[in-house]
Amino acid sequence: MNKTLLVAQREFLTRVQKKTFLLSTIGLPLLIFSLYAGIIYFSVKSTDHFKVAVIDKAHLFNGSIDDKKTTELIFNFVNDDTASVQKQLDNHTYDAYLYVPAGFSISSPSDSLQLRSGKAIGLLTRETIQKRISGALEEKRLLSMNISKQQLDSARAEKDYIRFSNAAGKTNNDSKVGISYAVGMISGFLIYIILFLYGTMVMRGVMEEKVNRIAEVIVSSVRPFQLMMGKILGIGSVGLVQFVIWIVLVFGLQLILPMIFPDLATQMQAQPIQPGTVGAAQAMKASGAMGGLMSGLSDINFPLIIGCFIFYFMGGYFLYSSLFAAVGSAVNEDPQDAQSLLLPIMMPVIFALVIMTKAVNDPNSSLAVFGSLFPFTSPIVMMARIAHGIPDGVTLIQLLVSMALLVAGFLCTTWLAGKIYRTGILMYGKKVTWKEMWKWAFRKN
Known part of the structure; x- marks a missing residue:
């Protein structure tokens, strides 16, 4: 048994004392962490945003697309004509502009809005723009039909009608x-x-x-x-x-x-929660998901x-x-x-x-x-x-x-x-x- 331990000690010390052991054991996790921290740093410190000029001739949005305060997508309402905004688009003052004609009606199925951009729009940005504008139009349409946003959020709220539990009666979420x-x-x-x-x-x-x-x-x-x-x-x-x-x-x-990036938690909590809005419903859903995760x-x-x-x-x-x-x-x-x-x-x-x-x-x-x-x-x-x-x-x-x-x-x-x-x-x-x-x-x- 002593000879077995001597061989084991030799094998252990021979490998641990090598530089490759230190590099693979300590250097590799630190390298991965550095790359991970770099991704977080550029995500937190990134100032890239997509500016959209809105020419609302129909006064449809009343100066606001929605109540979300984000830096990734900014809607600016302007009183200029399309030619002036097009020049600003060419000068990269704005990334795109949305024109709402005076005769636009949200109740008409044939009417649609067109967004013109000066450069290619990514898939995620395109989806975000469409979601926010469609959400604002949907809310206007519901208000015109005397259906409140609270009623719609209540009807759309997800509810688990079936709860799973084990033989002892303990819930398995x-x-x-x-x-x-x-x-x-x-x-x-x-x-x-x-x-x-x-x-x-x-x-x-x-x-x-x-x-x-x-x-x-x-x-x-x-x-x-x-x-x-x-x-x-x-x-x-x-x-x-x-x-x-x-x-x-x-x-x-x-x-x-969290010590290196204190702004990370601040940005995650930056959006205000207002009752009766889509942001509130999403925040409540996220809060429930976090609670379920901790549970x-x-x-x-x-x-x-x-x-x-x-x-x-x-x-x-x-x-x-x-x-x-x-x-x-x-x-x-x-x-x-x-x-x-x-x-x-x-x-x-x-x-x-x-x-x-x-x-x-x-x-x-x-x-x-x-x-x-x-x-x-x-x-x-x-x-x-x-x-x-x-x-x-x-x-x-x-x-x-x-x-x-x-x-x-x-x-x-x-x-x-x-x-x-x-x-x-x-x-x-x-x-x-x-x-x-x-x-x-x-x-x-």
Whole structure:
């Protein structure tokens, strides 16, 4: 055991002390944060706005399109004629102008307004202009029909006539289900990436020691199984440390954002809420959505998810890394030999990813239950189910059985890979197949 820990310590320190570890662990999150902060900075500090001159000969809007105060789209009412405004359009004083003829009637189905622009209008800007002008015209039309805006907002208000709840009577709102879906997908993809990344790292480390004949020297004082376990533990510790640093950096940098951009929250709250207006209805809807989001977050058992993530990350890593190490010990200098041997190992991982996409939507389906119990797919699939909670997404018995099967699977694959590693690490100049590796695994000492 001491020799295994010595090998693990060597693998851990060798990788952690490299500059590439610092760059990938600290530099990459900081780079992503810098790009993210730059996008926010230009979004907050941007002064670009689209000016529209309104020539209202019919006095339809009474000097105001709507009551929204935004800098992205500005309507200026002018008393000039179209020729004068066209010159201002050519001089880029305005980006477009809207002409309302004197005989325009909102009750006539054939009448329409034309907006002339001096440059191409983007799709989002076009949609915003059309929405604000159409909303103002609709309000004028309703007022002419003696229908108040409050009555229209009340008729259009969305109402949930069906409420979902579990067997215990606890309400499951859409926010909770959506957050569970997102958490399950993200957790499953993270483990999927980790299995590829660190499993390949173990395989390359074994291949390098074999090609450089370092393994021959180490094996003289350390048993092959101890050497393999030391490499798996050392590289796994590197992955765990790297993951913890990423989590700390991500959450820490998120807390710093409001300090760097204090205007962000101010701009989000800049629009006044007035009763009986479209802005008020949208603000109330946004407020309800934010409340539902916070309620959904409070319903998610994050300590359970984080604990299960660490367990399945370590279990899946140990299970697959032992197989990666076995492949690395069996191949020689040609990387194509390793790629041909990796296909049977990668198929369960890809299969688990496919099952995960179904498990996040239907966590209690028979395929999802099987995938969460089968050791080769459980690290990915179980995270999709556990995000929905206990017992809604997975029962406690199924979770414990899945963990026990994963531990048993890790012990079996480690024993199997150790026997392959013992023979393959000292064999050179021969192209190995899975059939021959299978013989090594069950060959008597």
